[in-house]
Amino acid sequence: MSERVINIGLCGFGVVGQGVLDHLERKRSVLREQLGVNIVVSRIAVRNLSKARDINVDPSIVSGDALSVALDPDVEIVCELMGGTGIAREVTVAALKAGKIVITANKALLCDHGEELLSLAREHDGHLLFEASVAGGIPVIKAIREGLVINEFSSIYGILNGTCNYILTRMANEGLSYPEILVEAKELGYAEAKESLDVDGIDAAHKAVVLAYLAHGKWVALEDVRRQGITDISQEDIQFAKNSGYAVKLIAVVDRDRALNSLRVSVLPTLVSKQCSLGSVDGVHNAVAIHGDVVGETVYIGPGAGRDATASAVISDVVDAAKLLIFGGPEGGYPFLDPAPRNGSNIVLASAKDLKSRYYVRLVVVDKPGVMAEIASVLAAREVSLASVTQKEVGEDEERVSLIITTHLTTEQAILDVVEDLGNLESLEEKPFSMPIGNFA
Ligand SMILES: NC(=O)c1ccc[n+]([C@@H]2O[C@H](COP(=O)([O-])OP(=O)(O)OC[C@H]3O[C@@H](n4cnc5c(N)ncnc54)[C@H](OP(=O)(O)O)[C@@H]3O)[C@@H](O)[C@H]2O)c1
Numbered sequence: 001m002s003e004r005v006i007n008i009g010l011c012g013f014g015v016v017g018q019g020v021l022d023h024l025e026r027k028r029s030v031l032r033e034q035l036g037v038n039i040v041v042s043r044i045a046v047r048n049l050s051k052a053r054d055i056n057v058d059p060s061i062v063s064g065d066a067l068s069v070a071l072d073p074d075v076e077i078v079c080e081l082m083g084g085t086g087i088a089r090e091v092t093v094a095a096l097k098a099g100k101i102v103i104t105a106n107k108a109l110l111c112d113h114g115e116e117l118l119s120l121a122r123e124h125d126g127h128l129l130f131e132a133s134v135a136g137g138i139p140v141i142k143a144i145r146e147g148l149v150i151n152e153f154s155s156i157y158g159i160l161n162g163t164c165n166y167i168l169t170r171m172a173n174e175g176l177s178y179p180e181i182l183v184e185a186k187e188l189g190y191a192e193a194k195e196s197l198d199v200d201g202i203d204a205a206h207k208a209v210v211l212a213y214l215a216h217g218k219w220v221a222l223e224d225v226r227r228q229g230i231t232d233i234s235q236e237d238i239q240f241a242k243n244s245g246y247a248v249k250l251i252a253v254v255d256r257d258r259a260l261n262s263l264r265v266s267v268l269p270t271l272v273s274k275q276c277s278l279g280s281v282d283g284v285h286n287a288v289a290i291h292g293d294v295v296g297e298t299v300y301i302g303p304g305a306g307r308d309a310t311a312s313a314v315i316s317d318v319v320d321a322a323k324l325l326i327f328g329g330p331e332g333g334y335p336f337l338d339p340a341p342r343n344g345s346n347i348v349l350a351s352a353k354d355l356k357s358r359y360y361v362r363l364v365v366v367d368k369p370g371v372m373a374e375i376a377s378v379l380a381a382r383e384v385s386l387a388s389v390t391q392k393e394v395g396e397d398e399e400r401v402s403l404i405i406t407t408h409l410t411t412e413q414a415i416l417d418v419v420e421d422l423g424n425l426e427s428l429e430e431k432p433f434s435m436p437i438g439n440f441a
Contacts, residue, residue: 006322007042009069011091012081013062016105016132017044018055019311020079024318035322045069045082070095070102077321079314080104085112096120096128101321105132105310107206108197114210115219127324129317134207135160135286137309138302139316144214144290151292153215156254157440160207160267162284162304163191163198164230164250169282171238172247178233190284200229201250201267208252211288212265216256218344226266226352226412232433233269237362240390240404246271247279251438257350264350269435271360276440277301289440352413357436358387359415361405363422364394364430371427375403378421384410400429406437 008024010017021041024031032038044057045066063069070078070091078095080102082088088109095102097120104110110117110133121128131141135158144153159165167181174181182199185191197203205225212220230250241248251270256263272279277299281287286304291297303309365371372389379386385408394400407415419432 004037004326006037006039006076006325007072007074008039008077008079008318009043009045009072009075010041010079010081011045011066011069011088012079012083013044013046013053013057014081015307016310016314017079017081018053019307020081020314020318021057022055023308023311023315027315031319035319035326037322037326039318039322043069043072043075047082066091067094070100071098076100076325077318078102079318080106080109081314082106083108085109089113089117092117092128093120096126097124099124099126101127101129101324103129103132103314103317103321105130105314107133107203107210111206111209111222114213127321129320130210131317132310132313134210135288135300135302136162136304136306137312138286138288138300138304139313140211140288140290140300141214142316143298143300144211148290148292148295148298151294152256152258153254154256154258154291154293156211156215156288156290157278157438158208158211158252158288159249159278159281159286160204160252160288160304161198161201161250162286163195164201164204165282165286166190166284167199168230168233168238168248168250171233171235172242175235177235178231199231201227202229204250204252204267205265208254208265208267211252212254212263213344215254215290216263216344216347218263218347220263220265220349224265224349226264226268228268228435230269232431234362234433236392236402236404237269237360237433237435240360240362241271244271245274246437247274248272248435249278249281251278255350255355256347257354260350260354261347262350262354263344263347264355271435271437272440273438276438278440352416353411355412356409357412357415357439358409359407359434360437361407361415361419361422361432361434363403363405363428363432364400365403365425366427366429367393367399367401368427372403374425374427375405375422378425379405379407379418382414382418382421384414384418412436
């Protein structure tokens with residue numbers, strides 16, 4: 001009997017695409033033995049046919065037309081590794097409508113169009129797999145929908161953007177400012193030329209939306225994610241954190257309140273205790289802590305991006321896809337349960353009035369009598385109770401001081417109001433900066 005061959009079309013042959021081909025080739029014989037099939041990359045699509053690549057391939061399989069690769073009748077598994085939400089969506093929609101299995105590493109695509117794409121997959125008996133879209137090499141999607149399938153999730157929090165974590169770690173270790181590190185991070189290829197997706201927390205928000213869907217069956221719109229990036233974090237914040245046993249991390253949170261039937265997705269700079277599992281996750285690493293009602297807390301730490309880590313996750317989907325093709329059909333199994341029956345459509349978005357945390361607020365003020373009293377009265381008017389105040393001169397300028405305030409437990413709405421009111425005070429020299437003080441295990 002002739003050997004079963006499964007053909008893959010790689011749409012995108014950049015960092016991740018080349019990593020996928022490289023590792024599939026290296027492990028071809030092992031996979032063949034384990035699966036009993038030969039997985040072959042039979043077609044590749046790129047934008048620029050004349051670009052030099054690290055991995056050489058037979059030019060006859062490379063095309064500039066991603067749609068034709070995805071719709072090639074011999075291609076059973078389509079890997080969308082192009083990025084963005086334009087051609088990537090077009091190719092994914094077309095392949096799913098053709099009943100194919102599509103694998104993507106594209107969190108932006110999932111965040112914006114996940115609902116549409118998954119329903120297309122169901123409608124046309126295709127599949128959409130996306131292990132590499134969140135936390136790169138960490139198999140967190142498999143953890144949520146397979147390993148932890150019996151759990152209801154109260155909270156998921158994570159460091160989901162390696163670039164931000166790298167910048168914050170270097171700010172803490174070397175005392176450099178955010179702009180200084182950003183320049184270097186770009187030179188080293190850790191940050192994109194257009195850094196906004198990373199440093200403004202958009203990439204982490206895309207990933208948090210995917211996790212929220214997997215855990216609760218609800219797609220939260222990107223604009224409903226409360227989001228703040230790392231660009232306003234100063235050395236003062238970092239030093240305060242260090243001296244108080246904390247680290248500043250960009251933390252994505254997916255929080256479910258079952259009593260209120262609400263869900264909250266946020267990405268915020270956060271003071272995280274060095275004692276907690278995420279507090280000492282440094283550099284480009286990602287980490288995700290998941291609280292399930294049956295298992296308790298599980299924590300996953302590892303490389304969140306990069307050619308090899310991401311290829312590892314994409315290939316785990318390739319193997320699932322191959323299993324679906326080999327064992328699938330009416331008698332076959334679906335490798336995971338659909339989160340939609342978790343009945344996410346009934347869940348409401350949490351109100352800032354119901355969310356409580358302690359907060360850190362940094363202010364730069366004119367050093368004159370009465371300023372502290374003014375600030376205290378703003379806090380009192382919003383019923384925010386002060387836990388501590390630290391005052392420091394700003395640079396050489398004796399007329400300006402920075403005040404770092406921490407609060408007792410208060411609502412997010414109250415702190416948003418306080419920050420707005422403080423920003424209106426004449427004695428304020430800069431926009432106030434605030435962040436929650438995380439209460440993580
Ligand atoms: N890099 C990572 O560490 C990482 C980690 C997790 C997830 N991801 C996700 O993985 C995806 C790919 O990322 P990447 O880093 O591999 O990107 P990349 O290096 O920029 O590669 C993108 C590839 O897509 C091709 N492409 C773009 N537009 C195309 C079009 N219209 N038609 C055909 N081909 C087209 C490009 O062709 P040319 O080479 O000819 O320009 C290139 O080969 C993205 O969704 C990204 O968010 C990446």
